Amino acid sequence: METEENYLERASYTWSEDSIRLFATPSRTARGLFFYMQEAGYFKTVWPYFTERANLNSFLVVCTLSGEGRLQYEGREYALLEGSLFFIHCMKHHEYHTVKGKNWEFLWLHLNGMNALGYYEKFVKNGFRILDIREKELTEQTLRKIIAINQKRELTTEVRTSGLIGTLLTELIVQNTAESRQAILIPEFVRAAEKYLEQHFREKVPLQELADMLHVDRFYLIKEFGRYVGISPHEYQIELRISYAKELLKYSDLSVNEIAYACGMNQTSHFISLFREREHSTPARFRKEWRPGPAERGGREAEGRSCRRAGE
Incomplete structure (x- = not known):
C-alpha cells in the first residue's frame, strides 16, 4: 500500500x-x-x-x-x-x-x-x-x-x-x-470603498466614517475588503499614497517634505518610514535612481539643442 x-x-x-x-x-x-x-x-x-x-x-x-x-x-x-x-x-x-x-x-x-x-x-x-x-x-x-x-x-x-x-x-x-x-460577485460596497479611497487617498479617511457612509459594519468592511481586494482599506490607501509619491519624486521638483504633505501625511519621518518599508529605499534615493541629476539633465538638454541646430 x-x-x-x-x-x-x-x-x-x-x-x-x-x-x-x-x-x-x-x-x-x-x-x-x-x-x-x-x-x-x-x-x-x-x-x-x-x-x-x-x-x-x-x-x-x-x-x-x-x-x-x-x-x-x-x-x-x-x-x-x-x-x-x-x-x-x-x-x-x-x-x-x-x-x-x-x-x-x-x-x-x-x-x-x-x-x-x-x-x-x-x-x-x-x-x-x-x-x-x-x-x-x-x-x-x-x-x-x-x-x-x-x-x-x-x-x-x-x-x-x-x-x-x-x-x-x-x-x-x-x-x-x-x-x-x-x-466572484464582488459586493457593491467593496467596489464603492475602492473608488472612494482612490479619489480621497490624500485625505484622512477614518474607517468608521467610511463604513457609515457605505451603511456597513466597520469590521465587516475590513473583512470583506480584504477578501476581495487582498489587503485592508488602510493598506490600500497607503499603497495609493506611495504610488503617488513615486510619481512626484520622479516627475516633480517638490521636496520630500512637500511630497509627504501632498500625499496626505503630515509627518515627513512617518512618510519616509512607510516608503522605506515598502520600497526598501528612501524617497531621496528613489529619486536619485529614477531621474537624472541637474548636471545630467543639463547635458542632455544641451545635446538636444546641439542636435537641433545641426539639423537646421
Whole structure:
C-alpha cells in the first residue's frame, strides 16, 4: 500500500507513434536560478490511456489540442476539452485519462524551479480551476518552442527555456486572476470603498466614517475588503499614497517634505518610514535612481539643442 511519502505512478501508455516524450536534466545553475523543464511532450492518446501519480516534486501544465480527456484532482473531476489547460502540483494525488471511445491530443510540460511553488500558489489563490485559454495559438506555440529548443540543447537552452516558462506561467496567472475576479460577485460596497479611497487617498479617511457612509459594519468592511481586494482599506490607501509619491519624486521638483504633505501625511519621518518599508529605499534615493541629476539633465538638454541646430 502506498504511503503519503511514497512516490506513486501508474499509467497506460497508449499513444500514437508520432507522439513525443522528452526528458531533461537541469544543471545546478538552472536548479538554483531558473524555471526548468523536467519532461515535456506531445501526446495523441487513445483509450485506455491514463496516468495516476502522487508525491512527485514537479508541476504539470497540460494543454488540450483536440479530443477529450478527464482530470481528477483534489477530490473533483474536470472535463478537458479543446483549448482547455490545467496547472497542477504533482505532489498532490491526481489522475488524468482519455474518455472511452474518443482520442485525446495534448501538449504537456513538467516544470520546476526556485519560484515554481510561488507561481502555483498564486494561480490557485482563489481555488483551482481549468482555464479556457484565450490565446490558444500563443500558448501552443510557447509549449512547442520549449520542446523544440530542448531537442537540440545549446548553451542558451536553459535560460531560454526559463524565459518561456516564466512567460507561460505569468499569462496563466493573469488570465486566471481576471476570470476569478469576474466570476466572484464582488459586493457593491467593496467596489464603492475602492473608488472612494482612490479619489480621497490624500485625505484622512477614518474607517468608521467610511463604513457609515457605505451603511456597513466597520469590521465587516475590513473583512470583506480584504477578501476581495487582498489587503485592508488602510493598506490600500497607503499603497495609493506611495504610488503617488513615486510619481512626484520622479516627475516633480517638490521636496520630500512637500511630497509627504501632498500625499496626505503630515509627518515627513512617518512618510519616509512607510516608503522605506515598502520600497526598501528612501524617497531621496528613489529619486536619485529614477531621474537624472541637474548636471545630467543639463547635458542632455544641451545635446538636444546641439542636435537641433545641426539639423537646421
